[in-house]
Amino acid sequence: MPLIAHLVELRGRLLKSVIAIIVLFFIFFSVKEHIYGFLVQPLADILAEQGGERRMIFTALHEAFFTYIKVSFWTALFVAFPFVAAQFWRFVAPGLYLHEKKAVLPYLVLSPILFFLGGALVYYFIFPLAWQFFISFETPGGVGSLAVQLEPKVNEYLSLVMRLIFAFGISFQLPIVLTLMARAGMTTSQGLASKRKYAIVFSFIGAAIITPPDVISQVGLAIPIIILYEASIIAVRMVEKKSKSEDQAASGDEEDIEETDFNQA
Template sequence: MSHIEEDEVEASRAPLMEHLVELRQRLLLVIAFLVVGFIGCFAFSTTLYEWLLVPYQEAAAVTRGVPVEELDLTANFFAPLEFFFVRLKLSLVGAIMVIFPIIAWQIYEFVAPGLYKNEKGAFAPFLVLSPILFGLGVAFVYFIVLPMVMRFSLGQEQVGGDSGLSIELLLNVSDYMNLITTLMLVFGISFQMPILMMLLAKAGIVRSTTMLNGWRFAVVGIALFAAFATPPDPISQILLGSALLALYFLSIGAMKFMEPKLEDEEETSSDS
């Protein structure tokens, strides 16, 4: 290998090492925020779990026809350290949700130097919109999906039937936590669909007319996704499918609104 080739290899290594050092620094920063968020959430983990139980309590009050104050409900765990591990999981999930904007910003800051000025301007609004949509997905689960799922589940109870046998829901802390985590994650990610569709429109890959003409295929795809992504109960599947369908058509409207501006930008760039 000649000296010139060796110099070229060394020059290519230098930027790579700089990127790796920067990546390491940003990962350490995210981990530091995650640890702080985890400690803060763990300090209030029992209170947070009680807050997550509110939809179950309200659903039980409606189903059993008893005021919430008069309900005698118990959340159970069947292993010595089960609830402790539930608190750990809840603290980790809570910390990730709290620092999600920081994670998104660090990703943007890492890739921003490789973007053109117009590309940075295109990504910036979505950087703000992404955490908001994720939060809306989580709120949709807490205030709408979870109460309906709990009412459906509690509706299967049979207290004092003809045979005298009672069938009641025995709530397990781990199962309830897994259900909430799954639903919030699925809905939070699914609510990012408008961002994906608008980015595709900005890139010129799809147009609103194409998406509108293919709405039948979208309905089938959304139905299949909802069936596989959610727990096997009809309530969460129907609600996820309905929410995604509404977001799909709202995204088409946003794309239609964006397209004239994108066409003007293309004409300006072609003239210059």
């Protein structure tokens, strides 16, 4: 296929992905209050236990409007991830051999699953623990003192939530990336194992940069990354064993063919 045909195909796949994201954006913007309620639920549950009337605030006239736009857009990206991955697969699949398609297809299926698992982990486990930790520093008022009470800004809260959901989702792609690198000959299980201590250090550094400055969020992201790194080493070893078996089988077939040709001669 000529280069111009590849570019036309690529443009078509990108256009479909963009259209899907735009359509999802308008759909999610029409139900923005429900998305807001879902994202704020972990915090609302904790505040409800303490009683009293609690609220979120915005301090600029346009803040709530643009916050809903941002949340709708990031939600559209999150949900459209499998469709975009499928478009990428349909673009590269025609140029692959059958055995290459069989090798890559499981990763394409597993990638969205891991992405959603990362988002689910932070929403259902990390958020409740982290929010409970932060809210524990509220101080009731007394004689001669003022209460210290949380009044979160809606933009700051939702931006933090979406950033963490995407950070965990992307971090869970680590086994996919490392295993594909191993298939391409860019790394080995022995090399990954020898760099384990550096991976642990960088996991905590990356978690400290991405997450809020509390131990719960940082450890909550770093520990899964380390576990995924260890799982990647195991997966790479399995890939290496499978590749070695395939190479031995291929060399055996070549020897049989050469022996047959020699006998016929």
